[in-house]
Amino acid sequence: MLSRSANKILRLLMGLMLMTITSIYAEVQAESLNSQSDAKFTLTADGSRGNKVNNLTEYYGNVHYLSPQFELNADKLSVKAPENKGRTLVAEGSPATLTQLSNLQHMKLLAQEIRFNEQENSLRVKNIDGLNATINQSANILLIADSMEYRFSAQPKVEPLFLTASGQPLSFQITTINSSDENAKEVKKLTAKELNINYQSGVAILEGDVTLRQAGELIRAEKIIFDLNDQTWEIPASTNQRIEVIKKPNS
């Protein structure tokens, strides 16, 4: 009889303990989430070396960076934090990868060096292995270039502003995603020396020995203006410009 009541008391105590532990755990989790929600970014790496005198910290080995603006994976990440100035992050890898999701664009960037300026919200990229982005869920772009600069706004939400790229030549491919038939894709392959994309107007301008290949046609021009919203393009009137159109005999 005594052992039964002792058993009951023991069970009650254990139940109370379990409830207390659960509530403490929930509180700690909530606190941890709250403290992380104020964070500008979180970072994990195999190791790190830092110097407080020159405000430089290097993270190396499986570096993973996550911020509300983008996600980054790299072999090495250097964080320079000068006093009273925004941080500069330099990611290096073979390649380093950056992913940014916004309403307008889903972008994945692979490059040897990605430099992010926190104050400007700008990315300066060298040796781009590939930039793959889906714009407005209607077109997919693929860019391979020597260097590029990309700016975006971070407040109130992440939105791309503009992108400039250069190469000798750069390669730019646009695949139209037909909304009525997802399998019907039209591919336009372009090369040029310079590319400027204004995300607000949805216009991409390619300049310098531009070539455009589509449906068996090859078009050469000095400049091509491309509308990313409806995938139309035009060659602007210019006195110095020579336009060349080469068609396949059977097209």
Add this chain to the structure above:
Amino acid sequence: MNKRYYLVLAITLIALVLWQWFKAEQLKASIEQIDLPDATSKFQIKQLEMRQYAANGQLLHLIQSDLANSNENIWQLNSPLIKINYNNVEWSLVASKATIEQTSKNVELSQGVTLKNTSKDKPFTLITDNASYNSYAKQLSSLADLYLTGSSSEIKATGFELDLSNESYWLKSDVQGVFY
């Protein structure tokens, strides 16, 4: 006559050997006394305070402890506080326990080891379970987990080396940081 001569010679030789042996023992004892004065001494000091100065007279280290036990060449400190001044940067290092070997430059710290740089522009706090402080190189190191906070960051890692002379650090593995 001959026998007496040999006997005197033998006694003289034995006396000489005994005298040399006794002299050597005396010398050995005196050397031990000079080198290891505390070899057998055990004592306690309450409210210990030790100061170490640089050649230019600047205070390098100030070590304070509630209670210090000296035992066989080893000092054990309770609640040690080590103040380190280097390049006009002041650091404070506290722990629950510390062990100092008189022949070594290392201070072994354990339980709640906390290093703080109290400067206003670059506050810095490092917390770990145990660490070794080399007073000569001004380096703090450990293989234990650590928690590090700066003015705009909180970092967890496992194992570190921290050089106070040039304010550089190496976090050896499993680095996890939150930045504000």
